Amino acid sequence: MSETMTRLTSEDMKALIGAMQTVIAENAGRLTELDQAIGDGDHGINMKRGFDAIAADADVICAKPLPQAISAAGMKLVMSVGGASGPLFGTLFMTLGKSLPEDFDRNQFADAFAKAVAAVAARGKSEAGQKTMLDVLYPVGEALASGKSAEEIVAVASDAADATIPMEAKRGRASFLGERSIGHMDPGSCSCKLLVETVAAWISEKEQAA
Numbered sequence: 467m468s469e470t471m472t473r474l475t476s477e478d479m480k481a482l483i484g485a486m487q488t489v490i491a492e493n494a495g496r497l498t499e500l501d502q503a504i505g506d507g508d509h510g511i512n513m514k515r516g517f518d519a520i521a522a523d524a525d526v527i528c529a530k531p532l533p534q535a536i537s538a539a540g541m542k543l544v545m546s547v548g549g550a551s552g553p554l555f556g557t558l559f560m561t562l563g564k565s566l567p568e569d570f571d572r573n574q575f576a577d578a579f580a581k582a583v584a585a586v587a588a589r590g591k592s593e594a595g596q597k598t599m600l601d602v603l604y605p606v607g608e609a610l611a612s613g614k615s616a617e618e619i620v621a622v623a624s625d626a627a628d629a630t631i632p633m634e635a636k637r638g639r640a641s642f643l644g645e646r647s648i649g650h651m652d653p654g655s656c657s658c659k660l661l662v663e664t665v666a667a668w669i670s671e672k673e674q675a676a
Contacts (some may be wrong), residue, residue, distance in 0.1 A: 479535055482668050487517040489664045500653040504547060504635065504643055509653040516547035516555070533543040535561030550638060551654060554586055554599060561585040569579070576610040583607050595649065596636035599654035602626040606662055616666040627651060627659040 474482070482603035490497075490513050497510030520527065520542045527538045534572035540559025544552050583603045587593060594604045607628040609619045627650070 473653070474532055476528040479532065480524050480666065482526070483521055483524050483539070484518075485660055485664050485668050487521040489660050490514055490517045493656075493660055497653050497656060500629045500651055500656055503650045504647045505653060506636070508549060509551060509657070512548045512551050513555075513657055516543045516552065519546035520544075531568050533563045533566040534564070534567060536560075536566070539563075550590070551657075554590055554654070555586050555657070570611070572613075576607070579610055580607050591640075592636075592638075595633070597630050597633040597652045597655075597657045598635075598638060599652070601633070601652065602655045602662070604660040607657070616670040620666050621665050623659045623662040627655045629635050630655045635670050669670070 483502030490510075494510035494514040497513060498507060499510075501507050502510035520539045523538075523542060527535050527542070529535075537560045540556045540561075540563060541557060542556075546552065547555065553585040559582075562578050562582040565581045566576060570578070582602065586603065587600055590598065590600070592598045592600055594600055602623055606619060608675060616620065629653040631650065632648060633652075634645055635643065635652070644647050
């Protein structure tokens with residue numbers, strides 16, 4: 467990822483929304499299986515509903531300046547995703563959008579992402595190491611801030627999601643299982659990994675084509 471962020475047009479944003487919708491839809495079954503092991507069993511279904519809702523409203527969302535579009539996507543997640551995932555993923559997107567200027571560079575994006583992750587932590591009353599989506603978001607934020615490439619950020623996200631498998635859940639419904647939560651990947655962390663992979667791949671392709 468370059469120091470100067472590639473400016474996204476309305477059509478770019480629609481394409482990126484489509485890519486995120488596709489990866490969530492393709493992995494909805496897997497996400498649900500992960501959640502059946504340690505949660506309510508509906509994470510994949512809920513995430514698919516949320517990104518389908520964003521895609522259905524993409525024309526309206528993408529007509530806005532990018533920061534406002536990101537915030538609008540977050541609000542759509544809050545309104546359409548059930549369980550804890552809606553407020554948490556919605557908070558991530560909404561805070562990211564609100565924290566970005568209309569034109570921004572990589573450093574400003576990294577700062578805004580850090581604020582968004584902090585907002586998720588506050589909303590969920592969670593911290594790193596508790597087997598939640600934060601266990602992917604914090605390492606990704608650090609990778610962004612340190613100037614790692616898109617490929618390196620993808621590797622960080624993948625490793626971080628895998629690292630939730632041996633953890634004992636301390637927050638969320640999985641925490642009620644205690645030690646029985648060990649041995650399963652956190653569903654929210656898996657969703658974060660998939661979205662990071664998708665966005666990073668999309669940006670890399672756009673930068674290479676520029």
